[in-house]
Amino acid sequence: MSLPEGAVVTHPGYEIVARQDFSDTTYLLEFQHPMMARAAKAGQFVIVMANEAGERIPLTIADFDRARGTITLVIQAVGKTTREMQQECRVGSRLHAVVGPMGIPTHIGTSKKVVCVGGGLGVAPIYPQARAHKQNGAYVIGILGFRNKALMFWEDKFRACCDELIICTDDGSAGIKGLVTAGISQSLEKHADIDEVVAIGPPVMMKGCAAATRERGVKTMVSLNPVMVDGTGMCGGCRVKVGDKVLFACVDGPDFDGHQVDFDDLMHRLKRYVPSEKQALERWQESCRIRGDAAMTQV
Ligand SMILES: Cc1cc2nc3c(=O)[nH]c(=O)nc-3n(C[C@H](O)[C@H](O)[C@H](O)COP(=O)(O)OP(=O)(O)OC[C@H]3O[C@@H](n4cnc5c(N)ncnc54)[C@H](O)[C@@H]3O)c2cc1C
Ligand code: FES
Missing domain, CATH: 2.40.30.10 (Translation factors)
Known part of the structure; x- marks a missing residue:
């Protein structure tokens, strides 16, 4: 019609x-x-x-x-x-x-003991992975990192799907005082049979997690967040270096082998748009201020 x-x-x-x-x-x-x-x-x-x-x-x-x-x-x-x-x-x-x-869904596979690490906002995206591993029969250790207790969220959801839960805060206001890497070391000491670590958070945190497991050779997956534009593999905006390959996070990821990711390149690329992002924010804040002023004049 x-x-x-x-x-x-x-x-x-x-x-x-x-x-x-x-x-x-x-x-x-x-x-x-x-x-x-x-x-x-x-x-x-x-x-x-x-x-x-x-x-x-x-x-x-x-x-x-x-x-x-x-x-x-x-x-x-x-x-x-x-x-x-x-x-x-x-x-x-x-x-x-x-x-x-x-994006490609997380490969849940056959891992029997999995550590799911979320740092700050990364706590939210690690949740479906922790739940999926649990539903697949794995023993799941959750490690959640926050700057302080006031920023914590979803502890109850993780308690419901994790066999062990370690909370880490930078200031020690909840759980252990320290970074999530302290939680990873604790888990690796306690369990010699961890099959996989999955980490989501700021690139510097994921880099630290990959470093913490490298020596023991524990498989470590991370979820990358480069700047994306079209999300279809066409623009190349989200390219990341993984081993000797250049891959696109939107169609080849966003999950990658943390031991292969070039985190320094990722962090460098994330900084490239900071001046234009700052400008966009300032323009928006100015328009909010003008709208607020206009509204006040109408009252
Ligand atoms: C696969 C993926 C999943 C993500 N999941 C979440 C999530 O669950 N929750 C959340 O809060 N954020 C998430 N992000 C980041 C989120 O997309 C950015 O914070 C958002 O685009 C920022 O836009 P802005 O205009 O508010 O800030 P801006 O000032 O434009 O940017 C702030 C910072 O956000 C990042 N960013 C900006 N634009 C993009 C973009 N188009 N693509 C990716 N990153 C960008 C850059 O690091 C930048 O420095 C995710 C990013 C990716 C790639
Ligand atoms: S966002 Fe354009 S190629 Fe991935």
């Missing part, structure tokens, strides 16, 4: 059904998307456009509920788009567009 001349097709978007604020900067959004919830697997991500004029940003599927038909994201407000979403995304509002699930 053809549309009448001048007709505009509007997409209703995806309704946000839950929101939780874990801290001043970290928030959870759960949105309705039954088809995606049916297809989603641990380790995959989506590309979200929060509003019609918004930037497309990649976000990991932190949880999915096939029965309720929902997808959960946990987001850290670091720049223009993630802060704008923090302001605008409320229960009942809609995400303009969501593409996914994207």
Whole structure:
């Protein structure tokens, strides 16, 4: 059936059904998307456009509920788009567009004893992997690292799927005082039969985790977060060096062998866009200030 001349097709978007604020900067959004919830697997991500004029940003599927038909994201407000979403995304509002699930799902395999390490925001994306390993019959050791106790989230969800849980905080306000690498050393000392370590967090943390397991030769997988543009393997924006290969995180990953990843190159590439990201944030903050002023004048 053809549309009448001048007709505009509007997409209703995806309704946000839950929101939780874990801290001043970290928030959870759960949105309705039954088809995606049916297809989603641990380790995959989506590309979200929060509003019609918004930037497309990649976000990991932190949880999915096939029965309720929902997808959960946990987001850290670091720049223009993630802060704008923090302001605008409320229960009942809609995400303009969501593409996914994207990326190769985590290979769950046959590992019998797995350590799942999440640092800061990385705690959210490691959760579906910990749950998938548990459902696959593995003995799961969770290691969660936060700067301090106030920033902790999802301890209960991890307790439900981990056989052991180690909390690490930089200041010692909860669990052991130290970095997640201290938790890894503790686990490696206690268990000689760990098959695999999976680590998600800032690149410097994943680099440290890979270094902590290298000597013992324990398989270590990491999930990389280079800047992504199209997410389809076309633009080359997300290329990463893994061993002697150049791979694209969006289609070849985002999970890679941590012992092969060139983390220094990744960290160097992540810094390349800092000046334009700073400019975008300043422009947005200025427009918010002007809108606020305008609103005040109208009162
Ligand atoms: C596979 C993948 C999964 C991710 N999952 C999550 C998640 O679950 N939760 C979360 O909070 N963040 C996640 N990120 C990072 C998130 O995409 C960026 O924080 C976001 O794009 C920043 O946009 P901004 O405008 O708020 O900040 P900007 O000021 O534009 O950028 C801040 C920093 O975010 C990173 N970044 C910026 N643009 C992109 C981009 N297009 N692609 C990737 N990184 C970018 C850069 O390191 C940059 O320095 C993920 C990134 C990737 C690649
Ligand atoms: S984001 Fe363009 S190739 Fe991966």
